[in-house]
Amino acid sequence: MKRLFTWLISLFAFCSILLVPIQADNTEYVIDEWGVLSEQEVSQLNALAASYSQAHDTGLYIRVYDDYYLHGYSTIEAYAESIYLNEMLDDDCLLLLITMHDRSFDLFASYDGKCHEAFGSYAREKMADILVDDYLTNGNFYGAFVKYLDLADEYLIMAENGTPMNHENDPSVKANRRGLASAVTFTVPEIIALFACLGMRSRMKTTGISTEARDYIADGGIHLTRSQDIFLHRTQTRTHIPRNTGGGGGGHGHSSSGSFGSHTSGHF
């Protein structure tokens, strides 16, 4: 009897485990209060963010709001930090905050955890350049957010491999540097060698007709009797140098340190 009772309890526990549904990740990684995304896009982005967040055990968040000023904050950075605290984001997280009223953005990386290392100022600024230049200025918000998540995943992998995204580890910088080094290595030696050999060759011929008589100018021999500089007229040209404005692309961010994390913010 006792044995039967024990067996029934075990069976019940086993079935309970099978019947209890697996808790779904209901974290809202993407919130769009302004309406730049459709419901389907929000859903897709949420799933992508959840996938990357779980893979790296961090939080990757996107927030699109109206205006930080209306919420009582003088800067977007302050607003981002309040979201980090009040919306209970993961301690170790990256947040892309956009306020549509003045088209501002902020990339916030918390001090806790691997995000601080993976998203240093170089990585954040590089990410900001790509998002603003290629997507946000064109109004492609969905594309921008997908790119944000993909880049976050890429930079987290780099950090986990011990080579966080920075100037030394940036593959594009490395490729440029390698290309430049190759060009210098394979062209400069020829030029130097040619000049050196032509110099050696020129020393083999020492004869030539003299065309000047500088050595034979008498002492005090140069005598200027007239020296006149007459001003004639003035001309002026004006060349317009177009500036990179925020709306026209190139809205690069500037980095700063906050109370709970680092920021890279700007306009697009």
Added chain:
Amino acid sequence: MPSAITNYQCPACGGPLHFDAELQKLKCDYCGSVYTNEEISAYYKEKNEEAIDVNTAEAQADAAQVLQWTEEEARHMRAYSCPSCGAQLICDENTAATRCPYCDNPTIVPAQFDGALKPDYIIPFQLKKEQAVQKLREFYGGKPLLPSAFTRDNHIEEIKGIYVPFWLYDGTARAQMSYRGTRTHSHHAGDDLITVTEHYQLNREGSVRFNYVPADASSKMPDEFMDAIEPFKYDQMVPFEMSYLPGYLADKYDVSKEEDEQRADTRMKNTTIKAIRATVSGYSIVPEREQVHIRPDKVHYAFFPIWMLTTKWNDKIYMFAMNGQTGKMVGDLPIDNGKFIRYLLLITLGIMAVLFLLFFVILGY
């Protein structure tokens, strides 16, 4: 019978005299006696005057008779009888100093320095024959493209100490120049770059005085050698005396001062243009008018010392000239093209290896 030439022989033993560059005096090759130029000039004054009086046409006719040359050939040659050994010396019409090929006595033709032909100045030899040979060897040094066989196998065919005739021109170049000049400066005003250009008319007039601009007066001497061997130091230039010539060769001029004047004028003109142009500063200039007029002054006739050396290599004659006063050596050396290519490759690969090591190994690009 007086001879048309004078042998400069030692008053003590009758041996040949030569002008010693180190002592700056005349020295006997046999007994070593040393004499100053003044002593020898005074000693041979009468003989020189007698030699001048000997009819040049007679010397010319002798050449034609002795050698049975045509009139044209004989017109450019002279035959002299050596007063020491009586041998016939056949010389170019311009030869002024030589050596008797039989008794080796230094021989001067005083008629070549008579009257208007007498040089005003001479720079005596300061460097000896041995120094000329040494300088040539030093000249070969530090020339990586020189064929190795050249330094090893070449031998000096001939070394001649020659007093080369030069015309020295004094003159004043008067210049009138005008240029268009501009000055540019820029500044930013908002998003615009403002470039302001000021335009000027620049006028310059002046003169440049030149002294002793040289041009060699011998058609036998390559001009590019004689120009390259400059400069000569005029502080060692002294009034001409025939007693500086024994032991060396000399030809009187065969290019007149009128024929050579253009060379000197061109040099003076180019220098004047550059000198006046240098007084314009702070502008970008475009010349509008550059007029230079040379007002000639005196023309002096001088003898300058040159050591001429010829070497033979690969059946080719190479000529070198050394300034007998300063030691400056000029000449065109053969180039080993194979060495040129090898050095080119070696230097290229060497630098390439260093850069490769630096960029891809040390810096890890």
